[in-house]
Amino acid sequence: MNLQDVLRMAPVMPVIVIRNLDHAAPLARALSRGGIRVFEVTLRTEVALDAVSAMREAVPDAIVGVGTVTRPKDLEAAVAAGAMFAVSPGLTRELAEAAQAPALPLLPGVMTPAELMMARDLGFDALKFFPAREAGGIGMLRALAGPFPDVMFCPTGGITFDTAPSYLELPNVACVGGSWLAPLDLMERGDWDGITRLAEQAAALQVQS
Template identity: 45%
Template sequence: MSWYQITPIKFNRKARVAQKFKMISLEQILKKCRIIPVLTIRNIEDAVPLAEAIFEGGLSAIEITLRTPEGFSALEAVTKHFPKFSIGVGTVVHNMDIRRAKESGASFAVSPGINIDLIEQASAEKLPYLPGIQTSSEALLGLRLGIKFLKFFPAKIAGGTEGLKQIAPVYPELMFCPTGGISFDEASEYLAQKNVISVGGSFASPQNLIEKRDWNAIKALAQRAAKL
């Protein structure tokens, strides 16, 4: 614990309490699965076999992005087939995304940026939520809002591991899930940082293998990722 005490912003007491409570679950998800594959699914038929390959490879969580029209349909299909795994939804930018994610059975939600309205919505829905930050000012905002787990995005251009090292002594309470531009070989270096709880990325499920439907190759990558 640091020698100073930061007072959280009181934007909504009930929402803050709910967010704090659900953050415990988010912490468990991130700790259990140190590598979280970020999936962009363009064909709904790929959703279940893709998730199956990753889970059989030994990983317990995935993030399905909303970058395609198939995003929510893919989320619903995967949560129905794999209720015991942590299925997250990414690229959340609207309040209705949070509501629909909850209705679709998502275990957690992820955003590329940080926004108070989305934080309040996630708290109201009691959905574990990982907002994204890139700068020190955004990290401070997250801390003032009572959030201790943040997505560091896009990690590569936001300073990479060196940026995380610089942030660590300033915000010792914060833990990050760096995502964006990270390669398989770089993942271990990120995981070695004391303020990194997990790493997200498409390196364990590259788009070219998804398009080829090479589930065996993706399973092998998941097995490799599970050992990091």
């Protein structure tokens, strides 16, 4: 699986926190109806890995990944749960090597040029720019485009529906990560139509690259 191709499948990749396992399947269906089929389920709750399996079963053509991967054992658990890719907030050599063992595509996070160069040396050309807003946002991504024209980014962190278009105008941005597509209040109310509308709005955003 080529991660650059995956990132280009939709302008926004939802960053999902599942606290109630019963929400996983209807959430996946709601996002899919709205045109979003690439999901990042964060490892921030006890049901996250079970949610990955439930979402894959509910929407078989979805590409479901696991986020907040920080250790090699997280990758092993992601593979066991059926995750199709992994996302990390940063990168270590151990994590990079572990990603090769189960052949699970990894989207590592970077914040600085030095971290970018290390990730590129380890074979990564699709990167998560995190935390995007705090790391310099659009200005930093524009500055990185010159010396690193072969790297594509998925900026994540502090991005909203209103600010996403400015990121998507950059030629080195394939998509953005956003938590606004799966708000906890809508999930708790079972407002799946509301989430579908958010997905439709996100899917309609234009990507420059």
